[in-house]
Amino acid sequence: ETGVTQTPRHLVMGMTNKKSLKCEQHLGHNAMYWYKQSAKKPLELMFVYNFKEQTENNSVPSRFSPECPNSSHLFLHLHTLQPEDSALYLCASSQQTTRAFFGQGTRLTVV
Amino acid sequence: DQQVKQNSPSLSVQEGRISILNCDYTNSMFDYFLWYKKYPAEGPTFLISISSIKDKNEDGRFTVFLNKSAKHLSLHIVPSQPGDSAVYFCAATTPRAGGGADGLTFGKGTHLIIQP
Numbered sequence: 001e002t003g004v005t006q007t008p009r010h011l012v013m014g015m016t017n018k019k020s021l022k023c024e025q026h027l028g029h030n031a032m033y034w035y036k037q038s039a040k041k042p043l044e045l046m047f048v049y050n051f052k053e054q055t056e057n058n059s060v061p062s063r064f065s066p067e068c069p070n071s072s073h074l075f076l077h078l079h080t081l082q083p084e085d086s087a088l089y090l091c092a093s094s095q096q097t098t099r100a101f102f103g104q105g106t107r108l109t110v111v
Numbered sequence: 112d113q114q115v116k117q118n119s120p121s122l123s124v125q126e127g128r129i130s131i132l133n134c135d136y137t138n139s140m141f142d143y144f145l146w147y148k149k150y151p152a153e154g155p156t157f158l159i160s161i162s163s164i165k166d167k168n169e170d171g172r173f174t175v176f177l178n179k180s181a182k183h184l185s186l187h188i189v190p191s192q193p194g195d196s197a198v199y200f201c202a203a204t205t206p207r208a209g210g211g212a213d214g215l216t217f218g219k220g221t222h223l224i225i226q227p
Contacts, residue, residue: 004154006154033214040219041219042115042200042216042218042219042220043155043200043215043217045214045215045216048213048214058214090154090155092154099157101157102154102155103154104153104154105154
């Protein structure tokens with residue numbers, strides 16, 4: 001238990017569906033992140049939120065839409081995804097330091 | 112272009128021996144480095160870190176060495192145990208002006224297999 005909880009753990013969705021991934025951190029951190037891990041690739045940083053403000057968007061397609069309503073919650077809204085978007089999506093948080101705590105991830109399959 | 116490189120996709124080590132995992136980076140602005148360990152179906156967990164002002168940091172069986180001139184760091188695990196079998200990710204980051212936090216740049220990982 002790292003204090004970062006992601007739901008759902010597994011998700012299968014069609015290319016026309018809309019779904020959302022949820023992340024909640026119980027550590028009092030002020031920064032939250034979304035990472036993507038595809039097979040045989042490094043973890044790729046997608047979005048960074050500092051104090052609820054998005055500070056980084058690493059050229060992520062608009063079919064991925066993040067939302068950070070408060071410093072404890074982070075969402076990733078998904079729509080019209082492609083099969084190549086199938087991956088493990090990881091949420092992380094940190095407190096103005098570089099040590100990030102990760103959730104267990106959501107295994108997403110786009111069919 | 113990968114800024115953090117782990118050139119060995121896998122490494123097999125006998126139980127009780129030393130495991131050495133290597134990592135190279137290209138961005139000279141990186142000033143903080145971390146190692147994460149990941150089991151299947153779980154998120155990465157923090158293992159050990161090192162600041163660029165140091166060249167060594169030790170925590171129990173784990174030691175990280177940093178060679179800034181070579182832009183190289185390594186993780187030593189001694190003695191290696193079966194529970195150490197996992198994927199190890201090297202990560203690096205740069206200082207963030209004005210506070211807050213920046214994302215980590217990860218390598219592809221090295222799958223460490225400890226053989227009995």
